[in-house]
Amino acid sequence: MSLKIVTNVADGYSTIKVGPGRVQVERPDFEWDGVPWQHTQQDSLFGPFAVRQELEIHEGRMEATDAFTRLNKLDLVTGATSDARLGIVAAGKTYYDLREALDRMGLDESALKQRGVRLYKPAVVWPLEANGVKEFARGLETIVVVEEKRAFIEMFMREILYGSTNAPTILGKRDASNGFWFPGHGEMDADLIARKIRPFLVQHLGEDSVGPAVRERITIPVSLGAPDSKKQSNRTPNFCSGCPHNRSTWVPEGSEAGGGIGCHGMASMTPTRNVKGTTQMGGEGVQWVGAAPFVTMDHRFQNIGDGTFHHSGSLAVRQAVAAGTNVTYKILYNAAVAMTGGQDVDGGMTVPELSRSLEAEGVSKIMVLTHDTEKYGEDAKFADGTEVWYRDRLDEAQRMLRDVPGCTVLIYDQPCAAELRRDRKRGKVAEPTMAVFINEAVCEGCGDCGEKSSCLSVQPVETEFGRKTSIHQSSCNKDFTCLDGDCPAFIEVVAGGAVPEKSALAIAEIQADQIEPDRLDEGNVLMIGIGGTGVVTVNQLLATAALLDGKEAHGLDQTGLAQKGGPVVSNLKIRRPDGELDLGEANKIATGEADAYIVFDLLSGTNPANLEKAMPGRTVALVSSSKVPTGAMVRDTSAEYPEWSALQDSIDSATIAEKNVYYDAGNLSDNLFRSHMPANIIVLGSAYQSGVVPISAAAIERAIELNGVAVEMNTQAFRIGRQIVIEPDFIESLGIEEEGKARRETKVSQILQSLIEGVPDASEELERLLKIRAVELVEYQNNNYAKKYVEKVSAVRKAEMAIGEDTRLSESYARYLYKLMAYKDEYEVARLHRSKDFHQAVREQFGDRSKITYKLHPPSMKRLGLDQKIGLGRSGDLAFAVLRRMKFLRGTPLDVFGNTAHRKMERGLVDEYQEIIDHALADLRPETYDRAVQLAELPDMIRGYETVKEANVERFRQLAKEILG
Known part of the structure; x- marks a missing residue:
């Protein structure tokens, strides 16, 4: 017998009626070849x-x-x-x-x-x-x-x-x-x-x-036509936060690697990793063995997971050895078959045993890279000549191995991040006491930490001073690769003391006697979100609740690579037991057939392929507005999250806009429960209270109880979601600060206030920008420095007024002149690390007795050849306290930090920028206004520290030349 299994069968489910007499099978009685039929083998x-x-x-x-x-x-x-x-x-x-x-x-x-x-x-x-x-x-x-x-x-x-x-x-x-x-x-x-x-x-x-x-x-509604490409961004699968493949799949410049079966295969989706092609399980490297004699490339890397290696890939290695091919197998030793649910590797060996097995096969050279070089112990019996290095020497190790003739092996030993997280939750592995935190004010939003870690917990956030980076603590798996980012904004924190409540709401406060909505008797529920966040779990909870309510449920989870941070779409059809289902219906919701459109992820929820399931006049949308970045947004600072208004418009145009509910469920969940995982349950509660989930609240809460995971928290999350619909001002009453909205001191001195008021016909936005930034520049240097800033902006505003009413030019100039004037040297980094806002943020997150270690890599140490960051604890606080008081030396002959080429470049950028703006103002006309605004916004790309910033400055100069002609 053979079976054809498609997604709608393998990942579908349905309520069925069972009983001993439901199926009666009769055995045929006939003759074949002259005798009663009897199967033989x-x-x-x-x-x-x-x-x-x-x-x-x-x-x-x-x-x-x-x-x-x-x-x-x-x-x-x-x-x-x-x-x-x-x-x-x-x-x-x-x-x-x-x-x-x-x-x-x-x-x-x-x-x-x-x-x-x-x-x-x-x-x-x-x-x-x-x-x-x-x-x-x-x-x-x-x-x-x-x-x-x-x-x-x-x-x-x-x-x-x-x-x-x-x-x-x-x-x-x-x-x-x-x-x-x-x-x-x-x-x-x-x-x-x-x-x-x-x-x-x-x-x-x-x-x-x-x-x-x-x-x-x-027919899909006309309003759901292809969205503007600048407003639409697709969510693609990505390695989990802290996944070892984030680092292990990189190859040295000039090399390429072969792809294969397993999570590491997603490396081929990132062109900069130079991973080419794929193969069947166990065939990793076989094509290269055949192709090598006929191409000019003399070496190739080949990725292979430890599960695949023990399954059948060891034979591919044996073939490469026999053929004498120049290839380096990178055995990505994660101790789990993560692609299919984290099973143990059947027949797996320890790393020392694996090295000896490879030696017996005739491998030319074996190297082991790991996150913990001490874990093997002194008695570990590695193969002769095996070198064990720390993982940050990956590039060096690969360059060494590619120069060794024949088949070599690099074993990259680091546990699967997803399995490690599960083991920590189950108490099998201790939770690290240390966490990483980013001082938002010091951060330049350059993306270097995201590029080096490719970690989805390293998330861009929009702030008053532009794009910055933060660590999403509840999803962080504590791999700490982000610390490799060339930036002084990182600190290590060991939590301690009491953590203040983020909200006035205690999670056990809402009781079960909430107002019941008028709800559908049967209907279709479509849920769209991100893999690994519990979307499938919500679907299973609802299907279980439908069974408890005596209704029939037919569902489908369209997952693909969803468990790797890709999009997931869950379909659920809930029917009365007397419904017309005897002849069957599909378990996938068709175009325009969704009653509830539950969006856990905005980007996936605005994908036209999903939106076509909604229909104006029928569908109600319940939307989490949390801006969860894609892998591309983490790695590339030019990849921006689409405009909120465009995303909301696309959903509203396909649904009953006046009944839709929007709020930031992720931020709400993080504040109430210190975890992002209940966010989906909160949105589910809002969907129920909106009347589009045809199941009783009692059944849903019972299903949560039967699931047995974080029962009290998830029950309260469900009730909180309901309360948001019952009481429209509920979220506001909690006093939760909007993500990315930092506290800002705007007490302006009388002199500066007079200057700001003297800016001709300043827009409300320009006045706001000037107040905030003038105060910051006083703290940065002095009153005269801030005065100079306001005067320059005022001059640009005067020129702008002469040609029309648009204010974009003066507002952009106010933003980016400040950015260049407040460059972050040693004095400024010290001031920002000593700020009250920063230390209060640490206490709120980790407790009032938490311990801080600043991770720094000063330029002076780089010049001495020290490649690693140093950690400063209390001594760092003392050094910063002294440095911040020395800001008056900035730019003077006594400025010991100011004579480097880098600092001279930073000081000179202010004049460079002013020359560009002067050039634009000299020819400022309505026809050239947009070009002037474009020039004023160019410094947005000048981000980062040291070499990262210098590369961006070159881009800035080149683009300015191109625009100016």
Whole structure:
């Protein structure tokens, strides 16, 4: 027996009725080859045994299958049993898609009988039961076969009916004109079937028989057209936070690596990693062995997971050794089969044992890189010549191995981050006492830490002073690779003391006696979110709750690589037990059929492929507005989150806008529960209270209890979501600070206030910008420095006024002149690390007795050849206290830090920028205004410290030249 398993079957589920008499199987009684049929299995394939076995396979078993199918009435015929002229055939999951497509076009069971349409659902697709096929085809003029991929049923049905009297025309992959019809590629669902079959049905049954409502329901609303590419950003799979593959899959400049099976295969999605191609499991490197003699490249790296290696990949290594090919296998030793759920590696060896096994195979050189070089102990028996290094020497190790002839191996030993997180939760592994925190004020938002770590917990945030970076503490797996970022904003924190409550709400405060909504009796719930955040869990909770309520649930989780941070879409159809489901329906929600559109992730929720499931006048959207960055946004500072207004508009245009609910569930969850995981349950609570989840609250809370994970927290999260809908001002009453909104002191001196008020016809935004930045510049240097800033902005505003009412130029100039004037030298970094706001933020996150270590890499140490950051604890506070008081030395002959080429460059940038703006103002006209604004905004790209900043300054200068011509 063989089974064809598609996503809608493997990842689908349904409420079923079970009982001892539900299925009655009869065994056929017939003769074959003159004797009663008896299946035999030969354990020998020699001589006459093989001939006899072949005869039974090709004849006896075929007859037995037909007899069994016929006797047990496995094949299903519905619709018109007599006087039918049109037949439609579909099997398995496709049959239910077909039924749903027909039903949406007004062709339910009674309509099919009236219009002479007969349906056939073969339970056994091969061999097709010939008598059943002939009986189904009797009297039909045309048969349409609807099946996925290549023609299979169609081919065998044509074979059975060929040459018979009045044989019907059989169509499927091609139509009556021999044109392509039902595709042999991609996915087939009810929407596709409806679009493909409707013109055919209209032709044979008439427009009135199919009904005009079909066109309205299967057409995507015009407002859901392709969004502006600048406003749309796709979420793609990414390595988990702290995943060792974030670092291990990089190769040295000039090299490339082969991809393979496993999580590490996602490295091929990032072009800068230079991972090319993929292969079958266990075939890693085999293509290179064959290609190597015919190409000019003399070496290649090959990634392979430890699970794949122990499964079958060791044979590929053996082949490479035998062939003498120059290849370095990077065995990514994670001690778990993470791609399929974190199972243990069957037949796995320890790293020392693995090295000895590879030595026995004849590998030329073995190196081990790890996050913990002390864990093996002194008694570890590695193969002779094996070198064990710390993981930060990856580039050096790879350069060494690629110069060694023959097959070499680098074992990168670091546990799977997802499994490590689970083990910590289960108490199997101790939680690290240390955490990493970023001083937002010191951070330049350059993205260097994101590029080096590729970690999704290193998240960009928008602040008053532009894009910055923060560590999302509740998702951080504490790999600490982000510390490699060339930036003094990082600190290490050991939590201690009392952590103040972030909100006035105690999580046990909301009781179960909340106002009950008027809710649907049955309906379709579509949930869209990010893999690994509990979307599938929410779907399972609802399906369980439906069962507890005595209703039927039919669901599908469209996951793909969702568990790796990619998008996930969960479908759930909830029906009354007396609903018309005897003939089945698809478990995937069709176009315009969603009643509840629950968006846990904005980017996935605004994807047109998901939005088409909603429909104005029917669908209510419950949306978490949390801005969760994609992997591209973490790695690339030019990748921006789409505008909120555009995202909201796209959802509102597809739903009942006035009933939609939006709020930042992620920030709310982090503040109330110090974890992002309950966020989805909060949104679920809002969906329930909006009346679009046709299950009782008691059943949902009971399902949460049965799930057994964080029961009290998730129950309260559900009730909080309900309360948000019941009480519109509920979130505001909690006093939770909006993410990215830092406290700002805006007490302006009388002199500066007078100067600001003297800026001609300043917009409200320009006045706000000047007040905040003038105060900061006083702290940065002195009053005169701030005065100079305001005067320069005032001059630009005067020139701007002369040509119109637009204020973008003066506002942009105010932002970026400040950015360049307040460059972060040693004095400024010291001031910002000693700020009250920063230390209060640390106490709120980690406790009032937490200990701080500043991670610094001063330029003077770099010049001495010290490549690693140093850590300063209390001594750092003392040094910063002294340095901040020495700011008056900045730019003077006594400035010991100011004579480097880098600091001279930073001071000179202010004058460079002013020259660019002066050039723009000299030719400022309505026609050149946009160009002037573009020039004023150029310093936004000047981010980072030292070499990172210098590279960005070169980009700034080059782009300025191009714009100025």
